[in-house]
Amino acid sequence: MDNNTSHTAAASNGTTHSGLREYTVTVYTEDRIGITNRITIIFTRRHINITSLTTAQTEIPGVYKFIITVLAEREKLDKVIGQIEKLIEIHRAFVHDESEVVYQELALYKISTASLHNGNIEQLIRDNNARILTITSEYFVIEKTGHQQELIDMLQKLVPYGVIEYSKSGRVAIVKWSRRFHDHLKDLQRKEADNLKLVH
């Protein structure tokens, strides 16, 4: 993952100077060692750069959702989706453009406690809908959620106060039309339960 590009690559219309666009890919998987490897290998093979990757269990036990942001051409990406869906432990994979997802990222900023007295950092935190998570005698940690650009803007604003450390998560996204797929998964679950009843 080459993160150098991710801060600047996606211009406001979502297209980069190289004609690539930012897309959110969601992949529903079984819980299985090595699945991340299996998925990312497919991007690597087609020379598509992953700019962020988030994964966690969904509301359905044993089913995981990967949220991957990439800079790519749509056509190429659609073929990647086909290869991903071919993997045995993958339920489904989707590509979404900006308009199809509601998404957020989360950033943590570690700032020196001494700088609390430097100008009005409290005001800055309030104005930017951020919050303080913890304060020690040496440093305090600010949390902010938002789109990538907002998080980077906040970072710029904090620089004068002395940022000791900065961490940002990958994207967490909800797909606007994803219901159908979740219904499908629930169906599967019901069927499986019925199957089990038949067996026992």
Next chain:
Amino acid sequence: MQQKDVLPMKTEVSEKRVVTTPATVQTMTGSEAVIRSLIAEGVDTIFGYPGGAIMPIYDALYDFQQEVHHILVRHEQGATHAAQGYARSSGEVGVVFATSGPGATNLVTGLADAYMDSTPMVCITGQVNAVLLGTDAFQETDVIGITMPITKWNIQVTRSEDIPGAIAKAFYIARNGRPGPVLVDITKNAQVGKLDFNYKKCEYIRSYHPVPELSEEAIKDAAALINQAQRPYILCGHGVLISGAEKELIALAEKANIPIASTLLGLSAVPVDHPLYVGYLGMHGNYGPNINTNECDVLIAVGMRFDDRITGEVSSYASQAKVIHIEIDAAEINKIIKADVPVHADAKTALQALLPHIAPTQHKEWLQTFKEADKQEYDKVKHRELYPEEGMLKMAEVVRIISEKTGGHAILVTDVGQHQMIASRYYQFKDPNTNITSGGMGTMGFALPAAMGAKMGAPEKEVVAVIGDGCFQMTLQELGTIYQSEIGVKIVILNNNFLGMVRQWQQLFFDKRYSSTEMINPDFVQIAKGFYVPGRKVTDRAEIAAAVEEMLTHKGAYLLEVVVEQEDNVFPMVPAGAPISHIRLE
């Protein structure tokens, strides 16, 4: 399953063998569970090579010599190709055993080959003890990581109790949908640990749906296109053979008088002498079938994937035609060529559904164009290839004679290069699944071990391997296996003292700069003799027919070396990356 009684066991059978798979739960070691699981899947032949990390499994195998026939190959790559040949001739899953580290890495070429050519195979590898995983222990290799992109599925088993489930899943995945190779890596502790064995075949995986639901609408759309077509054209791929759709394909072609051309791996699905069969596609395919791809109005691609050796330059490939693509692997649809009517289905199911909707039609003029192209090809190429009267022997005439003497009924196993293209062009295939070659990977060294496996998978069939002098030297040690296991394959080496196909390219595209393609060869007949395989060398046209006859009548394995013209070229030819309409006859 065919009878394997032609292959006597040389090893003594041990006393304490247990015959049947227990119906009830029984406590046993992981290793015994491996063997019993395989037996439960109907496995009776395994190709393999032992070593430290798989010794417990080999030890368990010792008790099952009546049920399972283990073929000790001479190199693990040979085991994979043998398993491929076995799978392709028998329709069963090919099974391979190998030890960890170097044993497992030697499987890589065969796995990649089987993956490309959709061949069902289950490889079981031994692995170091689970506690040593990730420590660079002796002979520890990350086989799971290495084989991830070249297997349909793989799994590492670290606990005895997971063995039956993993093997059941492996067979289900290898066999169903688009078949492919699967690898199960089993740590040593799992092999020696105990479990309660109770085998259940896998019939369902919640995230995997190998049988697509057939869209009636797609079938109707496809039928409408075919019924309106003036110049419809069927391309038959390997998927036709895999799904056993040969009869349905021919029925479709006959009902609407549609010409059928075949890809390299689709060869043998349609008998070569069928009146609607027009020949073979691709870089060294026939003239008419290639040219007419850019003339047809409806292209019906069945179980094929538009490999670049078929399409040449993609942008001009069949751009005038409406494309119907019948394909079981969704990822292949629209990958290379956009389908106007995608039919995501098993070929047999799709063709069965399609047939009743097809209106009987004639396409006389269209069919005539193939005949004319074939005449051109015959006059310019085929005649002088098949019936030369002077000069050195030619590969094509040797293949013609083999074809005549076997009646086109033998299983033809080819290696990779000029001889492969020539054999594929000129062998007169009569029966399905009689063409075994490395199509997608083009793996040199494939033929000898694959022929061995093919003979074991179909012992009643004559198996003839046609191999280049270069290819033979990649896996010739399997002559040892052929002798030890008494496998009656016929081996024909077409010796041109060159890496011929590369030399042809050097001649045509690199100014005849023959960089590292000339071969100083050993005495092949003498080598065969060293492995106790009889043989004969022929250089003279007058001797060849009798020599082929002698080879075929010989009981057991036989090697025939034929010295052929050194700087012969395979034509027609589509230069790599050129549009297929630029096919050259000379």
